[in-house]
Amino acid sequence: MTEVESSLPDRMAVSEFLVGLQTRIATKLEALDGEVQFRREEIPRPGGGVSRPWVAEGGPLLEKAAVNFTHTEGREMPAAATQRRPELAGRNYEAISVSLIVHPRNPYVPTCHANYRFFLAPGEDAASSVWWFGGGFDCTPYYGFDEDAIHWHQTARAACEVHSPELYPRFKEQCDRYFFLPHRNEPRGIGGIFFDDFSEGGFDKAYALWRSAADAFLLAYAPIVERRNGITWGERERDFQIYRRGRYVEFNLLQDRGTRFGLEAGARTESVLASLPPQVSWRYDWSPEDGTPEAELYRDYLRPRNWADEAP
Amino acid sequence: MTEVESSLPDRMAVSEFLVGLQTRIATKLEALDGEVQFRREEIPRPGGGVSRPWVAEGGPLLEKAAVNFTHTEGREMPAAATQRRPELAGRNYEAISVSLIVHPRNPYVPTCHANYRFFLAPGEDAASSVWWFGGGFDCTPYYGFDEDAIHWHQTARAACEVHSPELYPRFKEQCDRYFFLPHRNEPRGIGGIFFDDFSEGGFDKAYALWRSAADAFLLAYAPIVERRNGITWGERERDFQIYRRGRYVEFNLLQDRGTRFGLEAGARTESVLASLPPQVSWRYDWSPEDGTPEAELYRDYLRPRNWADEAP
Numbered sequence: 001m002t003e004v005e006s007s008l009p010d011r012m013a014v015s016e017f018l019v020g021l022q023t024r025i026a027t028k029l030e031a032l033d034g035e036v037q038f039r040r041e042e043i044p045r046p047g048g049g050v051s052r053p054w055v056a057e058g059g060p061l062l063e064k065a066a067v068n069f070t071h072t073e074g075r076e077m078p079a080a081a082t083q084r085r086p087e088l089a090g091r092n093y094e095a096i097s098v099s100l101i102v103h104p105r106n107p108y109v110p111t112c113h114a115n116y117r118f119f120l121a122p123g124e125d126a127a128s129s130v131w132w133f134g135g136g137f138d139c140t141p142y143y144g145f146d147e148d149a150i151h152w153h154q155t156a157r158a159a160c161e162v163h164s165p166e167l168y169p170r171f172k173e174q175c176d177r178y179f180f181l182p183h184r185n186e187p188r189g190i191g192g193i194f195f196d197d198f199s200e201g202g203f204d205k206a207y208a209l210w211r212s213a214a215d216a217f218l219l220a221y222a223p224i225v226e227r228r229n230g231i232t233w234g235e236r237e238r239d240f241q242i243y244r245r246g247r248y249v250e251f252n253l254l255q256d257r258g259t260r261f262g263l264e265a266g267a268r269t270e271s272v273l274a275s276l277p278p279q280v281s282w283r284y285d286w287s288p289e290d291g292t293p294e295a296e297l298y299r300d301y302l303r304p305r306n307w308a309d310e311a312p
Numbered sequence: 313m314t315e316v317e318s319s320l321p322d323r324m325a326v327s328e329f330l331v332g333l334q335t336r337i338a339t340k341l342e343a344l345d346g347e348v349q350f351r352r353e354e355i356p357r358p359g360g361g362v363s364r365p366w367v368a369e370g371g372p373l374l375e376k377a378a379v380n381f382t383h384t385e386g387r388e389m390p391a392a393a394t395q396r397r398p399e400l401a402g403r404n405y406e407a408i409s410v411s412l413i414v415h416p417r418n419p420y421v422p423t424c425h426a427n428y429r430f431f432l433a434p435g436e437d438a439a440s441s442v443w444w445f446g447g448g449f450d451c452t453p454y455y456g457f458d459e460d461a462i463h464w465h466q467t468a469r470a471a472c473e474v475h476s477p478e479l480y481p482r483f484k485e486q487c488d489r490y491f492f493l494p495h496r497n498e499p500r501g502i503g504g505i506f507f508d509d510f511s512e513g514g515f516d517k518a519y520a521l522w523r524s525a526a527d528a529f530l531l532a533y534a535p536i537v538e539r540r541n542g543i544t545w546g547e548r549e550r551d552f553q554i555y556r557r558g559r560y561v562e563f564n565l566l567q568d569r570g571t572r573f574g575l576e577a578g579a580r581t582e583s584v585l586a587s588l589p590p591q592v593s594w595r596y597d598w599s600p601e602d603g604t605p606e607a608e609l610y611r612d613y614l615r616p617r618n619w620a621d622e623a624p
Contacts, residue, residue, distance in 0.1 A: 284582060
């Protein structure tokens, strides 16, 4: 819940942090790819704010990747954002976020997603201002590696410990709950952390936790890319990857609040849907044969596990 | 609105008609394809009813097609079905439907969709029973042909005239309104007819209209398939087709009430999502160059037009 503060949250600092985060992540992903660059665009948002959708396509690593910065100044909170805070319906607000997704070409490199956002509904003074942080990152492998899953979650846990030791289990569980496809009774991947509506400890402390979670993304993802991007793959792995990407589309269009919020709030459709994979297939009533690496994904990785506590 | 009747609607006749319709349509599509057959499955529905998801994949025409019969016996109307009839929330109901989609391999053959459904919430007598018909068919070309669009809509208009001349313009307009992607500000295709909650004139008259609309599907689609399936196509047309199929996925997962109803009502996910295309791509911020046949689709076909009144 939001705390009463003696001063307004420093939205300029938050905005500058996210601007820098976008550049850091895009630059590192370009270095990992070695060939493609993000198209660095800036588009004013009708009604106020700006959107910087940076998208890279067609690289040896980055088959498609989007790292989007958005600063929305809105007149009326859309329904998707106020489900749990009906008192904010209709109020002015600002939302600043970086949202990113990487669809690697190599099926041995997991798809990953991260999002860091700050909401502010300014009041007449600090006490009536409402703000919170949200964010997290999650990982969706096509072929599972214990080593990667453990590293991903241990990095996430370390990021949360700047605030308090009880955050990681909470955020991990929220991630498992959020990135879940009820119609498939299936998690989207191996999870990570996810939090929303976070202001615990006041602005400075919540902001520090959130920055730590943001900095953790590259620490979690880059070593996995470096370990797996050299593995040789063929048609079989590619077929499975583009089949599994269908689940990603289903999640983003059926479940994801960010996508619905973006489309409802009138965000630029191409920016919101830049998260969708470059190539996807749906096969009817397909499932992998027992004993295959593809079946192993379902059995061992597509279920909540306490990865951070497993031996590396 | 539902009329007060002296007798209960003949749900057995409706069910038998739909069972026959499924066979007629599947058989004709197989004949047009010449190679693949529908996998004819029957699956009991937990809680009552049966589902017959018939899917064909990998044919020269039928890259993927589904013709599904479903008979649902439900304890509580799900929210998606009662938005406009809150008085039915929680009542027992039966829903019988045939729903079909064809994703042809040749980009010159349009994707098409049709759905015919009957809802019945039985009361203690005829007067308190609530029932209605719904249905329609719509067409989504990748490359437009005036001749096909005119034929499609004139067939739809003729089907509606068994009931009254004012139905076609209403149903056509409902189709244009329903098969629309607000986030793209774009119709799904060239439309057709769409109706829901239809009981005008009482059971016999409404049933006759609905059967006429169901029989019209093959009359509308088969000649188009025959005209276009022989046209040679290459990578360019294929790329455009699988790009445009992305819009189909967006519509089905973001907008379509049938899909949401199915998933909310606990229908078998693979049957509901059998409508999704076999291969799809999302390219970032792409649009066709002016003057190309692809640009012509947007300019001339992806807008509501009174096709039935145009000269053939």
